[in-house]
Amino acid sequence: MAYRILTINPGSTSTKLGCFEGEKELFTMNVSHDAEDLKKFATISDQLPYRKDMILNALKEANIDLSTIDAFVGRGGGLMAVEGGTYTINDIALDHARRGANGIQHPAQLGPQIARGFADEYQKPSFIVNAPDTDELCLEARITGIKGVYRNVHLHALNLKETAIRHSNNNGWNYEDKNYVVCHIGGGISVSAHQKGKMIDGFDIVGGEGPMAPTRCGSIPAAELIRYCFAHDDMKEVLALTTKTGGFVSHLGTSDALDVSNRANAGDKDAKLVWDAMIYQLIKCISAMAGVLHGKVDGILLGGGMVHNKELVSRITAACEWIAPVSAYPGEFELEAMAAGAIRVLEGKEQVKEYTGKPVWTPDQLD
Numbered sequence: 192m193a194y195r196i197l198t199i200n201p202g203s204t205s206t207k208l209g210c211f212e213g214e215k216e217l218f219t220m221n222v223s224h225d226a227e228d229l230k231k232f233a234t235i236s237d238q239l240p241y242r243k244d245m246i247l248n249a250l251k252e253a254n255i256d257l258s259t260i261d262a263f264v265g266r267g268g269g270l271m272a273v274e275g276g277t278y279t280i281n282d283i284a285l286d287h288a289r290r291g292a293n294g295i296q297h298p299a300q301l302g303p304q305i306a307r308g309f310a311d312e313y314q315k316p317s318f319i320v321n322a323p324d325t326d327e328l329c330l331e332a333r334i335t336g337i338k339g340v341y342r343n344v345h346l347h348a349l350n351l352k353e354t355a356i357r358h359s360n361n362n363g364w365n366y367e368d369k370n371y372v373v374c375h376i377g378g379g380i381s382v383s384a385h386q387k388g389k390m391i392d393g394f395d396i397v398g399g400e401g402p403m404a405p406t407r408c409g410s411i412p413a414a415e416l417i418r419y420c421f422a423h424d425d426m427k428e429v430l431a432l433t434t435k436t437g438g439f440v441s442h443l444g445t446s447d448a449l450d451v452s453n454r455a456n457a458g459d460k461d462a463k464l465v466w467d468a469m470i471y472q473l474i475k476c477i478s479a480m481a482g483v484l485h486g487k488v489d490g491i492l493l494g495g496g497m498v499h500n501k502e503l504v505s506r507i508t509a510a511c512e513w514i515a516p517v518s519a520y521p522g523e524f525e526l527e528a529m530a531a532g533a534i535r536v537l538e539g540k541e542q543v544k545e546y547t548g549k550p551v552w553t554p555d556q557l558d
């Protein structure tokens with residue numbers, strides 16, 4: 192009989208939940224959270240009871256009995272840089288997710304905590320699949336212009352890889368033979384370069400890199416940011432601009448991109464400038480990743496909630512199709528990808544990995 196998997200994906204602006212039996216979707220839920228609602232929680236961990244109760248209520252309404260679940264999968268987060276793949280949520284992974292051991296605070300950290308909690312209660316396994324901390328960077332991508340400061344990426348690895356794999360399959364290609372620029376355009380925005388099955392470059396989207404996003408400031412000129420820090424007392428508030436209060440939230444007070452695009456279309460000049468600037472920055476970042484791939488790009492793939500917006504897709508296509516064909520995959524495949532990762536491991540088709548807490552790359556490897 193097919194394995195029954197529960198997948199839990201807490202994002203910056205939503206909580207997504209899925210229950211799958213093999214490849215069959217039994218139930219999915221996507222609840223949007225307004226940035227103002229989440230602002231009342233001082234820390235990510237403070238959101239745990241709120242998000243967990245929402246999940247339990249949704250499961251009750253859908254008549255899904257947790258005791259029938261074979262494995263629980265949580266979106267990763269808080270982990271040290273890891274190879275892609277499926278990991279057991281062991282005590283080290285749980286501890287790192289709880290305290291955000293990599294220094295990042297993001298709701299994805301709640302995924303392993305909730306999944307492991309259910310798994311312990313029902314004596315079942317729990318997993319993380321292609322965590323946001325997946326790191327396959329080429330060495331040059333790690334080096335910055337300050338000695339001793341290195342790039343550590345955190346991005347939508349799960350959806351980026353799944354989108355690239357599905358696009359390859361749809362065309363009868365192997366992901367491992369092709370080069371892509373892959374984007375996830377949602378509450379956060381990831382732009383990444385994939386070379387023959389490895390994500391060799393990408394922006395640290397919770398570290399103030401890449402395009403501005405609904406909840407994120409994106410790349411800022413360093414000196415301007417330093418001056419901004421000198422002019423502000425609360426560094427926690429400044430840091431939050433990189434993960435939850437930057438981008439649309441900073442400019443317009445909302446993280447709802449649909450609202451911003453509607454306002455822009457209705458003639459709101461402020462909304463239009465910010466909407467246009469985000470698209471401009473996306474185009475610039477896509478072109479940068481195409482350069483990293485020496486222009487040898489087999490496709491530019493767009494995923495994430497904002498890709499439902501036809502105007503955004505057509506503007507990116509018009510600006511970037513000289514590089515490679517642009518394909519839109521609105522929404523994301525994260526819930527299915529998490530279930531598929533767990534099933535591959537349960538069926539013995541893929542070796543489960545053990546999280547050690549040691550990052551895949553440290554600066555002493557330069558010596």
Ligand SMILES: Nc1ncnc2c1ncn2[C@@H]1O[C@H](COP(=O)(O)OP(=O)(O)O)[C@@H](O)[C@H]1O
Nearest residue numbers: 202204205377378379447448449496497499500
């Ligand atoms: N047609 C649309 N036009 C513009 N934005 C949209 C549209 N549909 C959804 N969105 C936006 O997509 C964002 C959510 O994307 P999603 O990938 O689900 O985010 P998350 O990062 O929370 O997983 C929200 O800001 C939502 O308003």
Ligand SMILES: CCCC(=O)OP(=O)(O)O
Nearest residue numbers: 202203323345346378379
């Ligand atoms: C930590 C990187 C993943 C991410 O930013 O996800 P959301 O856009 O869902 O917040």
